[in-house]
Amino acid sequence: MSEKKISSAVIKRLPRYFRYLRxxxxxxxxxxxxxxLSRMMHATASQVRQDLNSFGGFGQQGYGYNVEHLKDxxxxxxxxxxPHNMIMIGAGNLGRAIAGYDKFDNRSFHIKGIFDNNPDLVGDVVRGITIMPMSELKRFIDENDISIAGLTVPKDQAKDIAEELYGYGIRAFWNFAHVDLRLPDDAYVENVHLSDSLMQLSYRLQNNL
Amino acid sequence: MSEKKISSAVIKRLPRYFRYLRxxxxxxxxxxxxxxLSRMMHATASQVRQDLNSFGGFGQQGYGYNVEHLKDxxxxxxxxxxPHNMIMIGAGNLGRAIAGYDKFDNRSFHIKGIFDNNPDLVGDVVRGITIMPMSELKRFIDENDISIAGLTVPKDQAKDIAEELYGYGIRAFWNFAHVDLRLPDDAYVENVHLSDSLMQLSYRLQNNL
Incomplete structure (x- = not known):
């Protein structure tokens, strides 16, 4: 599938194609x-064709694209x-809100466990998932084939926790902590820095961009 | 300030500079x-100098940068x-988690109101802010100098709500709904599409990128 190098701009657009097609x-x-399709994507038709061609091209001249096939x-x-089995680390408001969101399941992301060291939170149940203490982390990862960890922890804890998770074999990190994680090259980090996006918005508002 | 056109890549890096300097x-x-500074940013020193020069350059040869001055x-x-006064529309788990987060205030983003049409939620209090019904929206925006609206509503409602807000003078939208808003050119939309970022992570994991 990844014989050609696909540009990161195309990759960033793929989830949008997926959403529109669904x-x-x-x-x-x-x-x-x-x-x-290009009208929906706010792109030119030739860009859409080029995007989809970089994966082998799924259209047929004069027919267009079969929506279900292209989506699949x-x-x-x-x-x-x-399916991707996930855990969330940090059962504060944000961690619980994300764990409580049931739509990720439709996209084959399954949150299997939530962890926190706060004894006031351990034992609480979010969408059927009991919040567990961090001491259970290793066992749980081993037993539940976890591939992705979401981090909704304070930024001064995020680095150590990410390294601990890396040691347990986790390679994909969905990081909400306001810190840039530094992990070995075979780890993948996707940052969701909420304040950064607010600052971008503020910048654009101020500069009319 | 914006006499020169500043590249969007530089703008995307600015919140990170800000975080590091703080x-x-x-x-x-x-x-x-x-x-x-470049080591922290994982960039070259010449890139850092070039980034900061595009705003006028705040460094001095042989001294480097004064941290507080550069941050300011x-x-x-x-x-x-x-300060930016904000409202959140949608008092579900995610909306309440965001409204309940007190760190945005440090960056001069002040969530002043939360709105939802669900009568079971109206009247609840999140971090001192009472959840209000949508019928209060216009009055509240007028009286509280609101410049940014966060949307944590279901995607089938997001478009109409965004248009309503635009009609009340809101120009900056922090959109968590899984839909791309289409608004007039003088509106600014910053999307936080959580599933999109999970899909990017899944792509990179699968393709070792």
Whole structure:
């Protein structure tokens, strides 16, 4: 699948293609032209064709794209055809809000466990998942085939916890802590820095951009 | 301030500069060389100098940067020297988690109100803020000088709500709904699409990128 180097701009657009195609499918749309798809994506038709060609091209001249097929192919490219078991570290408001959100399951992301060292939180139940103490972490990861860890912990704890998780074999980190993690090259970190995005918004508002 | 066109890559890095400089200041560091700053940023010293030069350059040959001065200047550029009053629309788990987070205040983002149409939620209090019904929206925006609205609502409601807010004068949207808002050109939308970032993570994990 990844024989060619795919640009990171294309990769960033893939989840959007996936979302649009899933919405179209929900609306009963069976096929779509690259022109229509490009209008939805706010891109040119030639960019859409080029994007999808970088994965082998799923369209047919004069027919366009079969929505379900294209959605399934993009799902495969994104690794959504296999389930991902996740844990959340940090059962504060944000961690519990994310663990409580049931829509990730539709996209094959399954939050299996929530961990926190605060004894006031351990034992609480979020969407059927009991909050566990950090001492259970290693055993739980081993027994539940966990591939992704979400970090909703204070920034001064995030580094140590990420390193501990790396030691237990976790390679994918969904990091909400306001710190840039430094992990070995075979670890993948996706940051969700909420304040950074607010600052971008403030910048654009101030500079009319 | 925005006489030169500043690249969006530089702008994306500014919140990180700001975070690092604030952390340095908290640690009592008064000055820093571009070499040290670049090590923290995982960039080259010449990139750091180039980034900061695009705003006028705040360094002095042989001295480096005064941390507090540079932080303050970046804060100004980001529009953090003036307070931003915000509202959150949608008092579900995510909306309440965000409204309950007190760290945004340090960066001059002040969540003044939370709105939801669910009568079971109206009247609840989050961090001292009472959840209000949507019928109060217009009055509240007018009276509280609100400039930013966070949207943590279901995606099928986000578009209409954003248009309503636009009609009340809101121009900056912090959008958590899984839909791309289409608003007039003078509106600024910063998306936080949590599933998109999980899909990126899944892609990188699957393709070892």
């Amino acid at each position: 919405d179209l499918l929900d609306q009963g749309v069976e096929r779509i032209s690259s022109e229509e 192919e993009i799902a495969k490219i994104l690794g959504l055809d296999t | 952390d340095l200041l908290d640690q009592g560091v008064e000055r820093i060389s571009s070499e040290e 200047e970046i804060a100004k550029i980001l529009g953090l020297d003036t």
